[in-house]
Amino acid sequence: MNETAQSMSGLESAQAPPHPLREFWNYFRLNRGAVAGLTFVALVVFVALFADIIAPHDPHEQYRDHFLEPPVWEESGTWEFPLGTDAVGRDILTRILHGSRYSLVIGFIVVTLSLTVGIALGLLAAFFRGSFEALVMRAMDIMLSMPSLLLAVVIVAILGPGLFNAMLAISVTYLPHLVRLTRAAAITELSKDYVVASKVSGARMPRLMVITVLPNCMAPLIVQATLSFSNAILDAAALGFLGLGAQPPTPEWGTMLAEAREFVLRAWWVVTFPGVAILLTVLALNLFGDGLRDALDPKLKR
Amino acid sequence: MLRFILTRLSILIPTFIGVTLLTFAMIRLIPGDPIELLVGERGLDPARHAKLRAEMGLDRPVLEQYWHYLTGVLQGDLGKSIVTKQPVVDEFFTLFPATVELSICAMLFAVALGIPAGILAAVRRGSVFDHSVMGAALTGYSMPIFWWGLLLIILFSGILGWTPVSGRISLLYFFEPVTGFMLIDSWLSGESGAFKSAVRHLILPTVVLGTIPLAVIARQTRSAMLEVLHEDYVRTARAKGLAPWRVIGFHALRNALIPVITVIGLQVGVLFGGAVLTETIFSWPGIGKWIIDSIHRRDYPSVQGGILLIATTVIIINLLVDLVYGLINPRIRHRR
Numbered sequence: 001m002n003e004t005a006q007s008m009s010g011l012e013s014a015q016a017p018p019h020p021l022r023e024f025w026n027y028f029r030l031n032r033g034a035v036a037g038l039t040f041v042a043l044v045v046f047v048a049l050f051a052d053i054i055a056p057h058d059p060h061e062q063y064r065d066h067f068l069e070p071p072v073w074e075e076s077g078t079w080e081f082p083l084g085t086d087a088v089g090r091d092i093l094t095r096i097l098h099g100s101r102y103s104l105v106i107g108f109i110v111v112t113l114s115l116t117v118g119i120a121l122g123l124l125a126a127f128f129r130g131s132f133e134a135l136v137m138r139a140m141d142i143m144l145s146m147p148s149l150l151l152a153v154v155i156v157a158i159l160g161p162g163l164f165n166a167m168l169a170i171s172v173t174y175l176p177h178l179v180r181l182t183r184a185a186a187i188t189e190l191s192k193d194y195v196v197a198s199k200v201s202g203a204r205m206p207r208l209m210v211i212t213v214l215p216n217c218m219a220p221l222i223v224q225a226t227l228s229f230s231n232a233i234l235d236a237a238a239l240g241f242l243g244l245g246a247q248p249p250t251p252e253w254g255t256m257l258a259e260a261r262e263f264v265l266r267a268w269w270v271v272t273f274p275g276v277a278i279l280l281t282v283l284a285l286n287l288f289g290d291g292l293r294d295a296l297d298p299k300l301k302r
Numbered sequence: 303m304l305r306f307i308l309t310r311l312s313i314l315i316p317t318f319i320g321v322t323l324l325t326f327a328m329i330r331l332i333p334g335d336p337i338e339l340l341v342g343e344r345g346l347d348p349a350r351h352a353k354l355r356a357e358m359g360l361d362r363p364v365l366e367q368y369w370h371y372l373t374g375v376l377q378g379d380l381g382k383s384i385v386t387k388q389p390v391v392d393e394f395f396t397l398f399p400a401t402v403e404l405s406i407c408a409m410l411f412a413v414a415l416g417i418p419a420g421i422l423a424a425v426r427r428g429s430v431f432d433h434s435v436m437g438a439a440l441t442g443y444s445m446p447i448f449w450w451g452l453l454l455i456i457l458f459s460g461i462l463g464w465t466p467v468s469g470r471i472s473l474l475y476f477f478e479p480v481t482g483f484m485l486i487d488s489w490l491s492g493e494s495g496a497f498k499s500a501v502r503h504l505i506l507p508t509v510v511l512g513t514i515p516l517a518v519i520a521r522q523t524r525s526a527m528l529e530v531l532h533e534d535y536v537r538t539a540r541a542k543g544l545a546p547w548r549v550i551g552f553h554a555l556r557n558a559l560i561p562v563i564t565v566i567g568l569q570v571g572v573l574f575g576g577a578v579l580t581e582t583i584f585s586w587p588g589i590g591k592w593i594i595d596s597i598h599r600r601d602y603p604s605v606q607g608g609i610l611l612i613a614t615t616v617i618i619i620n621l622l623v624d625l626v627y628g629l630i631n632p633r634i635r636h637r638r
Contacts (some may be wrong), residue, residue, distance in 0.1 A: 019545075116379070138316055142320035143631055145317055145616055146570065146577060147571040147574040147612070149578060149579070149613060150574060150575050150609070153593065153594070202520075234446055237448075240581070241446075241448045241582075242578070242579070242582060242594055243598065244594075261583075264460070265459070265467070271453070271456065273458075274447055274449070275449030275452070275453065278446045279441070283440065285444075287440065
């Protein structure tokens with residue numbers, strides 16, 4: 001009798017589910033690409049935080065004797081400017097290190113803005129079916145009928161070029177997907193018993209929306225947010241490249257490429273390195289996002 | 303099928319009206335005086351200002367203005383460019399073929415490489431080939447294509463000297479455009495070397511614009527193929543002793559292509575967005591570059607008209623994709 005009780009309790013503790021975060025991490029770390037992505041993102045965050053200390057020069061300092069100096073491994077390169085200098089003698093490595101700040105801030109602000117507004121609109125559309133819902137969803141359809149980069153370009157044309165307006169414009173173009181995702185997830189949840197139970201026990205609308213339903217809609221939204229983060233970096237760089245985002249002499253990666261364009265056949269390093277920075281950061285975020293999706297998607301779990 | 307088409311069309315009309323509302327509002331949302339924006343002059347004297355105001359109908363109620371704008375749009379009147387004084391519609395359709403030619407080539411490039419790569423990756427799941435295709439696809443998907451274009455210019459134009467840096471055809475050749483498609487026009491012109499020159503100008507922009515669709519199509523084909531290969535009917539086909547290429551090429555591919563076609567349709571919008579960047583890099587005289595130039599020149603009627611026409615094109619293409627989708631997949635057609 002005693003023995004059975006003991007073995008029972010042993011069985012129970014073996015079957016006790018691990019903490020959700022722990023479980024998530026166990027799935028996540030199996031994906032080597034995702035872990036590599038996360039590591040690189042951590043590195044970028046580190047660089048952005050300590051750019052002032054790590055960077056060998058000031059990002060705006062123009063060394064008048066060192067125009068278009070090649071990187072260190074080329075014949076006339078020096079260790080003073082490891083990745084060379086640009087057309088007005090600024091250190092490219094320093095500018096790239098500082099550029100990580102802009103990219104992370106852009107990603108963060110765009111995701112926060114679009115997620116907040118997107119979730120709010122999506123939840124409202126799910127809770128207040130009818131004409132309000134139709135209006136919101138129609139508006140989203142219209143936005144989707146325009147290529148997103150072009151929509152961003154139009155909004156920047158209205159607001160005027162600049163980094164902040166570019167971020168605002170990009171946030172707006174990400175709204176439709178987030179609104180649709182939130183609405184669809186919320187409608188599925190609304191038909192479930194626990195929501196009815198909560199309603200019956202007297203929960204009011206705001207509580208029902210934010211505390212009862214929203215947490216259960218978060219998984220697809222988190223994945224979408226990670227992917228939006230990397231897309232935001234790409235789109236902001238594209239706007240910067242078109243002269244509609246961050247303005248020179250800001251060391252934003254896309255803007256650096258725009259300034260470097262005319263030297264494409266004369267000084268390859270001015271063009272190459274900022275792009276490598278964009279590609280690696282976006283790639284790392286996408287690897288991370290893919291891993292996140294696989295770890296959060298219950299269908300794929302063994 | 304008719305019912306399906308009608309439902310799709312009924313969604314189309316409010317969307318189109320919404321787009322016109324957006325472009326109508328645009329001119330009024332831009333800071334500054336709309337008349338000065340539309341005429342492109344600053345500091346007009348009050349008498350001329352009032353006259354223009356009346357001429358453009360800006361002294362009327364907003365609703366009436368919108369109605370006037372909408373009826374104008376439906377009759378093909380999108381205003382005149384401030385810079386060239388030409389009707390916006392004419393400018394747009396002169397440049398449109400260049401963008402269409404580039405987009406079609408980019409899409410063909412993406413489909414021709416992406417579908418076979420995706421199929422092979424799925425068939426040899428877990429192999430080195432599979433891993434390299436998926437790695438390349440993720441890299442392509444993360445690619446800042448404006449930088450990719452510059453890199454290709456450095457390599458193929460700068461170092462190897464194989465391809466020209468910009469434009470649609472060498473300046474040595476001149477002939478009247480017949481179709482607006484340079485490949486066809488240069489062929490028709492009969493000038494020796496003209497067609498070859500057009501092709502060489504087209505290669506790099508095609509690769510650059512096709513990169514992201516290529517990555518997306520390869521990924522989608524692989525995952526759709528993997529799903530279909532697990533189906534019972536595929537196993538049956540194999541058990542019957544059909545040749546593996548027949549099972550994969552006919553039985554599996556037909557169903558795997560359905561989601562791939564959706565993705566191809568979705569990429570059309572992406573192509574127009576990418577065209578803005580690609581055309582800017584290669585000085586390709588299409589509508590993407592034109593829109594950006596118009597913004598920088600503050601030629602707002604051109605921006606307004608161009609955006610409306612591009613959005614309309616994308617809406618129509620999306621409709622066509624939906625219809626094709628309904629045609630090949632009865633499950634969609636019969637769903638309400």
